[in-house]
Amino acid sequence: MSWPQRAYRLASRALALPLLGWLWWRGRREPGYRQNLRQRLGFIPIEPESFGCIWVHAASVGEVQAVQPLLHALLKEWPAHAIVVSTQTPTGARALHAHWGERLRHVFAPIDTPGAMARFLNRLQPRLLVLVERELWPEWLQQCRANAVPVALVNARLSERSVRTYSRWRGLMQPVWAQLTVLAADPESAACFRALGVPEARLHETGNLKFDIAAPGAPAALPSAFDGRTLIVAGSTHEGDETAWLDAWKELASEHPQWLLVLVPRHPQRFDAAAQLVQSRGFSLARRSRGETPSAATQVMLIDAMGELTHWYQHAALCFVGGTLAPIGGHNPLEPMAVGQPVLFGPHTHNAAALYSEIERTGAGVCVRDAQALAHAARRWLTQPATQAAHADAARALIAQHQGAAERSLARLQPLFRPAGIPNVSRVATATMGKSTAWFDPALLNAVTEQTFDPQARAGSTALATGSGRGQVLRIGDGERGQVLRHYRRGGLMAKLSKDRFWRTAPHESRAMREFALLRQMRSWALPVPAPVAASHRPRGACFYEADIVVGLIPDSANAVQLLQQRALTTTEWAALGQAIRRIHERQVFHADLNAHNLLLDGAGQAWVVDFDKCEVRAGEDWKARNLERLLRSLRKEAGRVTPYHWTEAADWAALIGGYQSISTFP
Template sequence: MTSIPLAHRGYRLLLRGLTLPMLAWLWWRGRKDAGYRQHLGQRLGFTEPAPASVGGLLIHAASVGEVQAARPLIDALRSEWPVHTLTVSTHSPTGARQLRSHWGDAIQHVFFPFDTPGATARFLDRLQPQLVVLVERELWPELLLQCRQRSIPVALVNARLSEASAASYRRWQALMQPVWAQLALVATADTPTTERLRALGVPDERLLETGNLKFDQPVAPAGSQELRWLRGRPVIVAGSTHEGEEDALLAAWPAFAERHPGCVLILVPRHPERFDAVARLIDQTGLPCARRSRQEVPAPETGVFLADTMGELGLWYAHASVCFIGGSLAAIGGHNALEALACGKPVLFGPHTQHFQSLYQEIEAHGLGERVASARELLETAGRWLDEPARLADKGEQARHFVERQQGSSQRSLQALRPLWQPTQPGLLTQVLQQSLTNQTLWHDPAMLTQCSPRLFDPEEDATALATGSGRGQAHRLQLEGQEVVLRHYRRGGMMARFSPDRYWRSRAPDSRAMGEYALLRRMRAWGLPVPAPVAARQLLSGLWYTADILVAMIPGTQNVAQRLSQAPLGDDEWRALGLAIRRLHDRQVIHSDLNCHNLLLDESRQAWIVDFDKCEVRTGETWKEQNLARLLRSLRKERIRRSPFYWDETHWPLLLAGYEVEAIPSA
């Protein structure tokens, strides 16, 4: 277990103390946006992920901006990871809505938990990600610590770090120092960020400047049929605006509109909870206004349009003549101008751009935009641009080319991330369908079983009984849809078997014996380990108890080692094959809780297999591996006493260890 530094203990104490106030704050924010009151249990780690997403990829993008930034990378990841294996977490409901606007329900969304030990542990234990990808600067100390304890690699992509943020991290060095050495990859958006992260302690070999993902953003189509009312009218789009910016623009608008009749000001507030407040602000000015949420089309004399919907900022930029990037007149720090530039539009921005300092410096250096001090100056500059349409068009082309020259970050990031999951084969993380019936839950792989029903778990009369493991389990060999499968009913061992031979305390279905083994087998198959394929699993409830069953694919032509040794000695190469199979399991940190000669199989080609993963898990550390091998040795010694003949003696054990000591060869 990783020792907990004193600074981190203090952080834990603080976050625990803030849990109730943070829940109250979410409830209070829910007055304006009901999304903050939804799924509050997920904030405490009580997520219920879809079975197919367990063991997949977790991408954390805090809110709208990060989701938008991650969009090109997620699309790139989908070329290798099945969509059902991807989970995106956000803090804000607006980020969740942005996610749904891009992919609907295809990609699973969950709310990111509070960074407390309990919430984070539940979150990771239920999702069991193979890789965690953080977007921009979402570095949460407890999440990072628990990923270290679980040997889950963590990558930071599209990393952006201002000097102010770097100074803040330096002040909290005792808390953050373990994080920098832990990160398996840091893909940065720009050179200043790279230098700041290097100074903080990120190792050089893990730092890679891949560029800004937002350069790869898809551009909204400019010729949308529904926006014909904009054709022929000059359009000024104020995107991602904050309090204080809309009223300043509205105050300066009448004078501008007199000089530029027919021009439209499109206001796009950054936060949806401010939509109605901005609408009231416009009403107070007396300016004619139309609202997108009401599907209103502005009349020719209407000069103000409120774009009060989510996920359409790119659409407005695509139809703009001139774009203003909000959060820069107000002392917010500015928002990303790349989406407007990608649409071929020059940009105007205020004095506060520290969040994207290097980008705005490049914009000014290349003549792609201008910095203004006030709303009045903003509109005066926009007016000059509109009076010179040829120059404005030239600026737009330069903006588009600027973005195109720097595209490709998503593919560079994907290439950098790939070694973190290899040799895992994501395509082998097959779909899992779940049925929740009155008193039972069923999982099955639709690629192996077209239909799954409770009757499949009741042995047929002509089923062949098998002995597996230590003999406790009830196993049958069946034919299902033209394939041989093994049905195993979970039974207890030891003293407990006398009181409750096959019943276990009631639990969540994913935590049951059957579903736990099913999920682990599915992950191990993707890792290329020599284990059977899971076919279906069942948890059957009865009062405070449950019973469990699992169906796995039959491995043809196999016998367990105990059976083989009752017939003839094993060859040297077979012992080495068994050692190598165990080593491959251990290299993936999988402990077989009952490793014995009944759970090791050999097929006709002398390849070794491992079966029966009840109560097994992925475990960190190294000391248990020697103990695991010792358990196998004890089982061989026990069988030599129980069976006659049994062709094993102590001289065979070094042969198995010789196979174990060979470095496992990646199977992918």
């Protein structure tokens, strides 16, 4: 780790407490900031069904809206229980819940400190992190690198000014550019990421996801009080936007008293301030939160409620996008355009400069520099229907031209999480039995009890002779539905003190649950490993626990040592074993005990790998050669231990390595 990264870690730790204090202070006006503060430190609820998920981070409302088309596309490929969305703001969380309800799991994102991120990853164990637009947090990215979690930046937007900023922090950010897969929203952003050092193979221009936001259905009718009124909707406004509109409204309202200015502030904490601003200018005001509707004398309608902007855009005769006359950088202009509306906007559009430039160039919108230009444009559009209709046609054409970004983005994400098909993704149920905890797959087991993991209670169970001499392994049931029960035991010197008790830890960190979760993830990749059926964590006293796991039986199989005692393996069989190991290594799965007892061949000649106790997804490449060396030592050890043993080291090992090397990349 470089010294800038170490310095950043120290600074983030030092700022953690002030940041939490700021969140608490901000919660005075927005109580949501005071909720779930533990999650900001990484203490998210543990839901085993989310292990191995795709983690999508959408910081606030804009990112939640932008990523909706991609989430819809992902759900076609990947089950709902395997997608988790994090936000930083409560408004983002509300927007997510309003659209998805309970269909997607939501958590608050951790602050960017080593401890918070480590706890978060430990409790979520994602297979892929998808960041939306510009959320590049150094500690998040560093820990994802260390844990071999791929990271993609979708709908990525970057300005030349941001390039200069990131370039000044080269020591901190340089490792990030080689790590990211960037799906750029526009050519200009792609060029910026290329200048920073994102490899060409990881840089793709997939388009702006916001073009794919589905047009809403027909809007609900407005109350009769709005009859005869022409609605001009200024959406996502800040103080500078509202000031300009109220300046323009002096002459517009007097010229056209039937026109009604509808203000929709961006942030709820500004609702009262916006109302005071309107009233201080002497305009007659109605507030949505009070259930008020406009009278004939009402000049301004304030929508001081969340989640209604699209509804008002649908009823508008003219739409303005906020954050553009105020020096904010511009909010989403595609939201009104998706309902067929052209847009007015101010000059401050650096958040999406390329998009706003194209809108202006194609005639889908017009840029106004000040209140006077705003009044002129509004007057022209609303009194010349043909002019506004031409702009509306251009807006619809622009939307149609750029649609498809979600499918293009999904195609680039698939190699990162490489779904093997929903049927391979097991569900997870939990059960509590006294102080014991169990996880199980309800498709393979109806329920679990203490007897599920008790060898003496499993009538008809038979011991499996693995030859390893340590594990207590039983075969349960018959045929294709057969299962294997393994009781975790210690090895080495610790076994002399305790054969099967381990230092107490949380259930999700226990050996059984970690192996269960890893098997579940590997099965989703269609790797040659047994199906996870059930796992248990049983506390023993104040300091210890015992653990068991039940996995699916691999019918008509034997391990390599058992087979070598009977006959020599063919070149094809050795190659199959090498290919099975390579497939697991390609997924960065480190097998802590890769030995000849954990390699199986079934009756059809298919190779399998079993016993993933203390294994993990691990970054890097150097450990893979050492993993193979461990297997070679195991094969040599058995040659001196058992007789007969049909093993010819030079030829057989060459055949295994040949199979290993025959897979260049995972399909």
